[in-house]
Amino acid sequence: MSHSDRPETAPAAEGLSTQLVHHPYRPPQGWSAMPVPVAKASTVLFRDTADLHHYKPRDGKSYRYGLHGTPTSYTLCARVATLEGAEHCLLVPSGLAAITLVSLALLRPGDEVLLPDNVYGQNRHLTLNMLPRFGITHRFYDPLDLPAFEAMLGEKTRLVWIEAAGSITLEFPDMAGLVRACKARGIVSALDNTWGSGVAFRPFDLLPRAEPGLGVDISMQALTKYASGGADVLMGSVCTRDAALHERLNDMHEHLGYGLGQNDVELVLRNLPTLALRYAHQDATTRRLAQWMAAQPEVAKVFHPALPGSPGHEHWLQQSSAGAACLFSVAFQPRYTARQVDAFVDALQRFGIGYSWAGPMSLAVPYDLSRSRSLGLPFEGQTLVRFAIGLEDADDLQADLARALSVLRGA
Known part of the structure; x- marks a missing residue:
């Protein structure tokens, strides 16, 4: 009989704290719901000392701690x-x-x-x-x-x-x-x-x-x-x-x-x-924006595996044509300085500035790759911007990119 199944009645003489820690009530079996119950524990209780001493395989079928x-x-x-x-x-x-x-x-x-x-x-x-x-x-x-x-x-x-x-x-x-x-x-x-x-x-x-x-x-x-x-x-x-x-x-x-x-x-x-649904939605928006950015005169190169001409595109076609995630990166024309590229990022209103990705908010981060590559850079110049596309409306994001590009043109 497990500790949780053991019939207990707290003697009246026991203190309130003891009664609350060792309370005899256990919920009835048979509960079933879509959400997985949250089991929090550091200590895991064993049935008895024999159970304590018995080897517990690390196979997801037994509990030790x-x-x-x-x-x-x-x-x-x-x-x-x-x-x-x-x-x-x-x-x-x-x-x-x-x-x-x-x-x-x-x-x-x-x-x-x-x-x-x-x-x-x-x-x-x-x-x-x-x-x-x-x-x-x-x-x-x-x-x-x-x-x-x-x-x-x-x-x-x-x-x-x-x-x-x-x-x-x-x-x-x-x-x-x-x-x-x-x-x-x-x-x-x-x-x-x-x-x-x-x-x-x-x-x-x-x-x-x-x-x-x-x-x-x-x-x-x-x-x-x-x-x-x-x-x-x-x-x-x-x-x-x-x-x-x-x-x-x-x-x-x-x-x-x-x-x-x-x-x-x-x-x-x-x-x-909802992972597959979110992946597909963000993937579709990302491809649209990556293609649009690739057509802008301020842009030298767009890195996105689903775009022809992006490095390794043919391998993506062979092995990963089911999806292309929410990321694309833009290398601007060499005439733009790192400070001007930063000004472009600062001008964005619907993109947060921060690391990570695949969340609900779109993000943009400028990178200087000169300190993170050992075998040379994949484009002329050193600064590019990585975009992580969230769940916003694609039209709104494209309009925001267009506004920021106008700031870059005037910089």
């Missing part, structure tokens, strides 16, 4: 695994925490990790500033040069990070080619799938018709973005299909003590059912 999971977080793990097409999922406090988990779990002194030159900035900082302390080396590769990438893979290479699309400049790589090269050499491939979010493509089955089963070994997301959708939650996930790989990740997960607030888990669970 609130840090390792509650019914609420187990439910989200299962749904994110379904979203990714995975078998196993771990939740962490942020997308960066997911990246850190993967790198620390899989890399040892003397190992090498390869990263695309357009890698997410915080992954770059982690690799440059923390991993060398553990004797881990790194190199950056051009995500669009598959032969050069294959030549870089060496005996010490243990992990390859992939981004599709790449951070800020949104180059879309030949994911299938990168994954094939890694598998041929027994190297683990890890995808930052925040952009695709389980909607644009299936990370563990990249070419389901031509090459079934070809996929990455690990797919992580910043659930902060599309899965949350409200710009009010920080969370990340790490998914795999391989049980042994999942156990390695799970070991490090426990060592790092990653835990989540169950109210945050509740918010992501609440918003997951």
Whole structure:
């Protein structure tokens, strides 16, 4: 008999606090509703000492301590695994925490990790500033040069990070080619799938018709973005299909003590059912605005995987034609200075200025890529603006962009 089922009657002599802590009432069984109940706990109660001493597998079917999971977080793990097409999922406090988990779990002194030159900035900082302390080396590769990438893979290479699309400049790589090269050499491939979010493509089955089963070994997301959708939650996930790989990740997960607030888990669970709808709506608005900006004389280049001429467009057509997310970036003509580009961003009225994306509000951020690229810049000049399109009306956003461009012309 479990502690929660144990018949109890509080003796009248017991104090009020004791009666309230050990109150005998338990709600009746049989409750069922669409929202997942929020189970908060640090302490998990065992039936008896035998149950306490019995080994609890880390499989989402038993409970040991609130840090390792509650019914609420187990439910989200299962749904994110379904979203990714995975078998196993771990939740962490942020997308960066997911990246850190993967790198620390899989890399040892003397190992090498390869990263695309357009890698997410915080992954770059982690690799440059923390991993060398553990004797881990790194190199950056051009995500669009598959032969050069294959030549870089060496005996010490243990992990390859992939981004599709790449951070800020949104180059879309030949994911299938990168994954094939890694598998041929027994190297683990890890995808930052925040952009695709389980909607644009299936990370563990990249070419389901031509090459079934070809996929990455690990797919992580910043659930902060599309899965949350409200710009009010920080969370990340790490998914795999391989049980042994999942156990390695799970070991490090426990060592790092990653835990989540169950109210945050509740918010992501609440918003997951609308993910595909929001993705499609923001994708459609983004394509319209990206095409419109590409026709403006102030613009030198627009980076968006669905636009012909954008770097890696042909790979996007092959592997991700189902979606293209809410991001596009604009490189302005070289005659405009960084200060003038900042003035353009400041003139926007329907775009917030801030990081992250996939929330309800559109955002714009100017970037100087000279400090975040090792292999050269993809356009003439150094300043561009990344737009993250929200849920506003497309006509209103286009009118706002037109007003800001008029300010740029007069600057």
